[in-house]
Amino acid sequence: MxxxxxxxxxxxxxxxxxxxxxxxxxxxxxxxxxxxxxxxxxxxxxxxxxxxxxxxxxxxxxxxxxxxxxxxxxxxxxxxxxxxxxxxxxxxxxxxxxxxxxxxxxxxxxxxxxxxxxxxxxxxxxxxxxxxxxxxxxxxxxxxxxxxxxSKTRAKNEPPAIPDKGASAALAKLTITDEDQSSPPEIVLADLITSTREHKETLDELLNLVCTEPVVLAHAVDTRFFTQPELLPDEKGVWLPFFTDRYISGIILETIHIAVQHVAIWDYLCQLLELFDKRATNDELYHSILLQELASLCDLEFTRAQGLSRRHLQAGSGKRFSKRQPDRHDKAGNALVSMNCNMKKLAKTDTQLFYMMRLCSPETTPRKLAISKEVEGLGELIIITSFIQDLRSVASLPPLSAKRGRLFLSRLQDLNIEVSQLKGQIDLLEFAAPIRNLLEPGMSEAALKKLDQFVIDKLGTKIGFLYEDMVLESLAALEKQYQVAKAKLDEQRAKAATQHREPQMMDWEPTAAPPPQEERIKQRKQKEKTRPAHSSVYDITNPQPPTLDNTKSTSQTPSPEPIPVSSSTAAVFSTFFDRSQSRGSVEWSAFVAAMADLGFSVTPRFGSVYTFTPPALSKQASKLGSDVKRPLTLHRPHQSRIEGYSLLIFSRRLKRVYGWGEGTFVVA
Incomplete structure (x- = not known):
């Protein structure tokens, strides 16, 4: 006990x-x-x-x-x-x-x-x-x-829902582009960069919420805790007693780690795409090196998302087909699980589970997944799959290489092992036993501060700087690899010119592997002494609040006049922005109707992803203000209801992109 x-x-x-x-x-x-x-x-x-x-x-x-x-x-x-x-x-x-x-x-x-x-x-x-x-x-x-x-002081996460009145009338104003009824628009690199950046911003918001909202942190930790592979039985029906408090601290570390890691992966992906747009067009060598790194990164994110889907599947509807393999673990220390069943029989008895099992199978690749129609609701897996599809339409990705394109991958694998080794050492039970004790005032903040200090003591710097430095080091290594390969290619061209023959494209070599763990920790501690006094972009103890994208300073911008809207639209946005009362929930159809009432059109893109486009220059557009110019891409939540931390993500995205907040909308 x-x-x-x-x-x-x-x-x-x-x-x-x-x-x-x-x-x-x-x-x-x-x-x-x-x-x-x-x-x-x-x-x-x-x-x-x-x-x-x-x-x-x-x-x-x-x-x-x-x-x-x-x-x-x-x-x-x-x-x-x-x-x-x-x-x-x-x-x-x-x-x-x-x-x-x-x-x-x-x-x-x-x-x-x-x-x-x-x-x-x-x-x-x-x-x-x-x-x-x-x-x-x-x-x-x-x-x-x-x-x-x-408890009377604990944050609550089950507020009442609000009625969905007026949605049908407002939906009549909606302009929807159906991809199934017309040829899909041609993908250009600029659009791909924009959508990738928007997804990265969504992950920024989620990380910020995990670090600032106790309800979000407790929910994420609770989900991670009850999907542990160790809770599954082995082939003899034996399961490990993982319901004890002993493993809560490691799960908190794991939850924060994967949230920071997820943001870092998409941050690096965004920067690679921007480099591809700026430098790879007319440079064949740089084009080759960058595409190999992109191919490796896409496979990394697909494998990560597939593993997350498999983790939830084997703890949920696929639990009866999942067996833990005793005394077998991956490099990060997680128990290995095998999922075995008669797929032909399952296809006849439970079609949905059959497709889920197929999508989470190691044999399923992004190319195979792209042709399946049963990918709705798989979240991160469909996002990266669709991204790979779009990327292939603007560039020809090379096949994966065991040696090339591993600048970021090798560093991430080493760092993942380093952080995972700390799971059994950290003790946060004074703040998180039981997990919902994180909802008490000050508990989640204190737990994250102790976690960050623990990582500093063990690995030499904060967990945010671990990944920020890794992204910068990978970009620097990419540039160094290019410069070395270019120097050799220039030398080869010079020799070919003297011999009056055409130079051949050089087979560039990968750079050296990162130093061993002991040396990396020593380098981090030395760098920490000279690091400028600023927070990491992935800081978990002092996260920066979101700011408006298209203004230099919100304090220098005069407050816009309130926008008159219908009562149903005002009720929707009041739920997003009014913090004086317990937040409710918003039906997806009600949110779409409210955006339509403002003149926005919506385009379903892939899976659960939708793009909201503001009205063109018109009376409606001028009423919204000069800040409402760029489209906004959002993900329809599960069960088409915006609630919990999804409500917070939506409100922050609307605040940052358009400057909307409490007091922006009034009933006409």
């Missing part, structure tokens, strides 16, 4: 639990089960085996009889050893051994595994350990629910 969690919040847990009535306690108890079904009384035989092994988890004793039963059970499990619990229960009652013996005798409980040619009662020990693990998980989930339900 996680004693630290119990000791630190004992007074609050007891106070909250005693303040709940029987209905509230029953609701919390049902929330510990995915199906919401628990025992009605200790001898109830209707639920499954796990409920039978923990008869204490019943509505009569835990909810209806008062608060003392649960508090006594919690105290006993938190203050005694497993050996003591084996023999004795609370107040001298039967221990785990006696409880299991009685259940085996009275309920004919059978173990799911068969132990052939075995003459000792392995099944009895398995039941006892299963009971002890089940009670521990039950108490952990109940404690989290009690603190979340009882």
């Amino acid at each position: 996680p004693n630290r969690r119990v000791r630190r919040g004992r007074a609050a847990q007891q106070c909250f639990w005693r303040s709940f009535d029987a209905t509230q306690r029953a609701t919390l108890l049902r929330a510990t089960r995915s199906d919401g079904v628990v025992l009605r009384h200790p001898t109830d035989t209707s639920p499954d085996n796990m409920c039978e092994m923990v008869p204490e988890c019943n509505l009569r004793d835990m909810a209806e009889s008062g608060p003392d039963f649960f508090l006594d059970l919690l105290k006993h499990r938190a203050t005694t050893t497993l050996f003591q619990q084996y023999f004795n229960g609370p107040d001298g009652g039967p221990g785990d051994h006696a409880v299991i013996i009685k259940i085996l005798r009275t309920r004919n409980l059978l173990h799911g595994l068969r132990y052939h040619t075995c003459f000792t009662l392995f099944s009895l020990g398995g039941f006892i350990l299963g009971r002890q693990l089940g009670i521990t998980q039950l108490l952990i989930m109940l404690i989290s629910g009690i603190l979340d339900q009882g």
